[in-house]
Amino acid sequence: MANDKKFIETVFEKFESLDEFNRECIGHYDADRDGKLNFKECSKLMEDVFQSKTYTLTPYYMEQIFNLLDEDKDGLICQEDFRRCVYYWLKQTMKPVSAFIIVDVQNDFITGSMSLLKCPAGQDGEEVIPVINNLLDTVPFDLIVYTKDWHPEDHISFVENVTQRPLTRNCKVKAEDAKVYDVVEFDGPPRTEQKLWPKHCVTNTWGSELHPDLKIAKNAQFVNKGHHSEVDSYSAFWDNNKLSQTELVKILAKHKVTDVFVCGVAYDICVGYTAFHSLEHGFRTILVEDACRGVDVKAIEETKQKLLDSGAIIVKSSQVNAIVTGEDRPTPLGLQTAKNVALARELVNRGIVK
Numbered sequence: 634m635a636n637d638k639k640f641i642e643t644v645f646e647k648f649e650s651l652d653e654f655n656r657e658c659i660g661h662y663d664a665d666r667d668g669k670l671n672f673k674e675c676s677k678l679m680e681d682v683f684q685s686k687t688y689t690l691t692p693y694y695m696e697q698i699f700n701l702l703d704e705d706k707d708g709l710i711c712q713e714d715f716r717r718c719v720y721y722w723l724k725q726t727m728k729p730v731s732a733f734i735i736v737d738v739q740n741d742f743i744t745g746s747m748s749l750l751k752c753p754a755g756q757d758g759e760e761v762i763p764v765i766n767n768l769l770d771t772v773p774f775d776l777i778v779y780t781k782d783w784h785p786e787d788h789i790s791f792v793e794n795v796t797q798r799p800l801t802r803n804c805k806v807k808a809e810d811a812k813v814y815d816v817v818e819f820d821g822p823p824r825t826e827q828k829l830w831p832k833h834c835v836t837n838t839w840g841s842e843l844h845p846d847l848k849i850a851k852n853a854q855f856v857n858k859g860h861h862s863e864v865d866s867y868s869a870f871w872d873n874n875k876l877s878q879t880e881l882v883k884i885l886a887k888h889k890v891t892d893v894f895v896c897g898v899a900y901d902i903c904v905g906y907t908a909f910h911s912l913e914h915g916f917r918t919i920l921v922e923d924a925c926r927g928v929d930v931k932a933i934e935e936t937k938q939k940l941l942d943s944g945a946i947i948v949k950s951s952q953v954n955a956i957v958t959g960e961d962r963p964t965p966l967g968l969q970t971a972k973n974v975a976l977a978r979e980l981v982n983r984g985i986v987k
């Protein structure tokens with residue numbers, strides 16, 4: 634209801650200057666009138682910000698966030714803390730900029746040579762398509778990115794190519810016995826551990842095309858990965874040895890993205906790695922679980938747990954719209970933002986960035 638609108642929403646919608654915003658916020662939440670916000674007063678502000686139906690604001694989150702925003706660690710948020718941290722934290726928390734990254738929804742993973750149906754988990758990759766199409770139709774993402782696994786014929790990950798490169802002496806699997814899903818170690822240089830896959834997503838073939846039923850959004854961006862013969866690239870950010878980067882970070886930075894929503898195939902491989910690297914780059918990272926299918930049930934569970942432990946959240950597609958519009962503000966993302974703000978402040982203080 635409109636008259637239920639919290640003070641923080643109203644002041645955020647219309648403030649003339651940062652100084653005025655800070656004055657008004659402190660003025661409103663500063664119950665003891667000392668010109669600063671103590672933990673209790675700041676908790677009221679946080680309660681107004683995090684009106685989430687799905688995430689509760691526990692003391693753990695409140696304390697973590699408060700400590701990160703309190704720059705001089707005196708237990709009080711002063712004008713200076715507000716100016717240097719709280720505003721930026723509020724801005725990202727209340728008005729996120731969202732990118733939707735659709736990972737590798739390509740023919741080979743759905744009905745082709747690496748069809749997930751034939752993988753140990755026996756999942757049907759095609760099921761992600763209506764879920765993704767519905768999100769594309771209904772959610773106002775600021776940016777949409779499609780990634781493609783994009784390999785040359787002689788790619789290191791193909792089981793068919795295992796005899797093309799010498800294996801290390803210690804490698805337990807011999808080239809002539811090697812089969813799909815075995816992990817081998819190539820001599821290199823550089824020495825490279827590689828899981829073997831059936832030949833898939835060869836550049837400019839049917840198998841590497843996006844599935845024909847997947848909607849292509851207007852103004853979408855496309856990122857290919859895995860085009861170097863000698864190194865695999867599960868993540869859409871980096872190759873597996875972190876030697877080269879794709880254009881993805883530049884694209885996200887250009888659009889001032891704060892939040893990265895990830896979906897597609899395979900959950901435990903390319904979706905998972907992309908989500909981890911998104912966290913590493915400081916993006917608030919949200920995995921849309923019903924829009925993912927994977928290779929191996931145990932690996933899917935491990936990926937999920939590691940992502941949660943690293944600060945990502947895992948949501949259902951029905952939750953996405955409210956998060957993108959800023960109506961639902963998950964507390965773990967608020968904590969992630971506080972960490973980002975504190976890190977940015979430290980880099981500025983140390984003169985590393987201006």
Ligand code: VGL
Pocket residue numbers: 737742782790830867898899900902903904
């Ligand atoms: C993928 C294995 C090998 C993926 C790509 O897209 O998840 N998995 N190459």
Ligand code: ZN
Pocket residue numbers: 782783784790830833834859
């Ligand atoms: Zn691949």
